[in-house]
Amino acid sequence: MNKEEFNEGLLAFLDASPTPFHAVANMVEMLEKAGFKRLHEEYEWSLQANERYFITRNGSSLIAFGGAQGPLEVSGARMFGAHTDSPxxxxxxxxxxxxxxxxxxxxxxxxxxxxxxxxxxxxxxxxxxxxxxxxxxxxxxxxxxxxxxxxxxxxxxxxxxxxxxxxxxxxxxxxxxxxxxxxxxxxxxxxxxxxxxxxxxxxxxxxxxxxxxxxxxxxTQPANIHGLQKEFLSSARLDNLLSCYIGLQALLDAGSSQPCFLVFNDHEEVGSVSAEGAQGPFLRSVLLRIAEDEARLSQMISRSMMFSADNAHGVHPNYADRHDENHGPLLNSGPVIKVNSNQRYATNSITSSFYRRLSEELKLPYQVFVVRTDMACGSTIGPLTAAELGVKTLDIGVPQFAMHSIRETCGSADPLTLYEVSKLFFNTVTLPQA
Missing domain, CATH: 2.30.250.10 (Aminopeptidase i, Domain 2)
Structure with a gap:
């Protein structure tokens, strides 16, 4: 898939998804078109090998999974997480x-x-x-x-x-x-x-x-591509529907036989403490029903990994001093590995090295972000999910301008780059072990 084709679908998704409810409804339509089957929490599940499923909660959070050809406690799961809400x-x-x-x-x-x-x-x-x-x-x-x-x-x-x-x-x-x-x-x-x-x-x-x-x-201004050389993509709700679209398309196009999960939570922007938020029980309850008991769930989690995808602060040319001089991500220079020693991001040396290897295998660029030592650091669903499950987690994201504005801007090349690496992640047979 080329950049123009990928971005055309992304722009349409952004315009059609003014709320988390609409975003989830649109993703459900795409999943059903691809053959995923809907599950309901209130009913008993009878999961079939190699089938693909999805489940929603509150109409604003979604989990989709499939690709398993064997016991999850042996193969582990490849998880891609993002959030559906925006300020x-x-x-x-x-x-x-x-x-x-x-x-x-x-x-x-x-x-x-x-x-x-x-x-x-x-x-x-x-x-x-x-x-x-x-x-x-x-x-x-x-x-x-x-x-x-x-x-x-x-x-x-x-x-x-x-x-x-x-x-x-x-x-x-x-x-x-x-x-x-x-x-x-x-x-x-x-x-x-x-x-x-x-x-x-x-x-x-x-x-x-x-x-x-x-x-x-x-x-109501539609999402669009702009810049003299069409370098930029601007829209409302890039944080974080951009990541949702990237993860969904990567899973749909991966054709993976490995166990893969999409985890899209609501309420990240207000702390994630809700029934459908990342600090709530949604993901764990779904995983437990799949694993069937705590022992197998623990084994599965120990062999799994999550990409927590949420946009990063690209260095603003008018305010370059707001970044650490060695960690100022540039638009169109690749997705950003987000690191924070105080655990505002869940990345560690193992998960960051794994992403570096995947990206280098595809000959695609990546960057690293660390907040200035004298400034507070934001966070994502990554640390919350990692703490709740114990899963190895990488915090990654496309760099952008104007985070939390009514209109945000990223590089037009970066979404495709993260899509390509995420697709490879879904197809990776061996995940890193601590």
Whole structure:
């Protein structure tokens, strides 16, 4: 697969996945098209050798696996982990605000959002809606307006002359989004608007009343390739849907006979402490059901390895001093091995050496990132999964600009590079041992 072909699919996936729910739904469609069979946690499993399966939790986390030709406790598993959520603005439960004839929605900040870039963007709304059916059943569906319906306008510089010197953002006061104009004596009820959208998108559903929702605003500008030589790829939610797409495509294209797993967790951006987060029981419970007892699970884990894929901070040419001078990853110079001696990343010398060997076998580039010693280090699902399971883990990621912005940028060559190495990882017969 060439770079242009790979990136074309990536851009389409990013545009179609404004929320974790949509991302998982899109990946489920791709898995089912490839022959993967859905499992349900509430039912008994009857797993068949050489079949491929997937399971979701909450509609926002996903585990897929397959390829086993023998006991997992002998061969171990090749795991690729990433997260489905991204920092964003979520709609509050009672969001309606009516000011000066403008109908606004109150928002809650989800994760470590870089707030300034959210102003003056053409925004849309998407997520999950739970409704009461005509038969009195509580059901859920996904909605997505797709077109621009909201904006958070900036205050004119004439009304805040010091804005370029000392601007700070109060998320309670400054972030409510303008949705429409309406009369003060007849403001619409937000759940009523949602019901109209549900009926428009899903006329086959017998929805009578919206009970609740999990919705977020998102930028409607599509993902694209840019740069004078088409060096860059920009989109919302590169952190971390980029890694999800890379892992999924690598597994689908690997054709591996080795036991392989995709592990895509929600809620990484808020600490991963949830039923479907990396610090929750989802992955371990699935592995235990496959292994069937604790002893075999322990043996399997000891022979397994995980790629924890999450984007890395590429060195910004205007702020190069924010990086250690020997560890400033460049866009289009290869994926980044992420190292932190305080265990904010789970990489050790064994897992990093293994990645170096795979990459060098393919004659593909890689880089190393260590945060400046006088700065705090971020983290990933890697240390959480490693601590929960005891699995050997590598923290790896594509370098990017503007992490946690409404629009992020990576090199257009790096996603394909990580895809190629991950595909080789899925086909590797012998994994490293401590």
């Amino acid at each position: 964003c603005l979520k709609i509050k439960p009672n969001p309606e605000l009516l000011r000066k004839g403008y109908y606004q929605l109150g928002v809650e900040v989800y994760g470590g959002v870089l707030l300034n870039p959210w102003f003056d963007r053409e925004l849309s709304l998407a997520g999950r809606v739970t409704y009461l059916s005509g038969a009195g059943e509580v059901k859920s569906t996904l909605i997505n307006w797709e077109r621009p319906i909201a904006m958070i306008p900036s205050l004119a510089i004439h009304l805040d002359r010091e804005v370029n010197n000392s601007r700070s953002i109060n998320p309670q006061k400054d972030l409510p989004a303008v949705l429409m104009q309406c009369r003060a004596d007849s403001p619409p009820e937000f759940r009523g608007l949602l019901l109209e959208q549900v009926k428009q998108e899903h006329p086959e559903l017998d929805a009578e009343r919206v009970l609740d929702y999990e919705l977020c605003l998102y930028d």
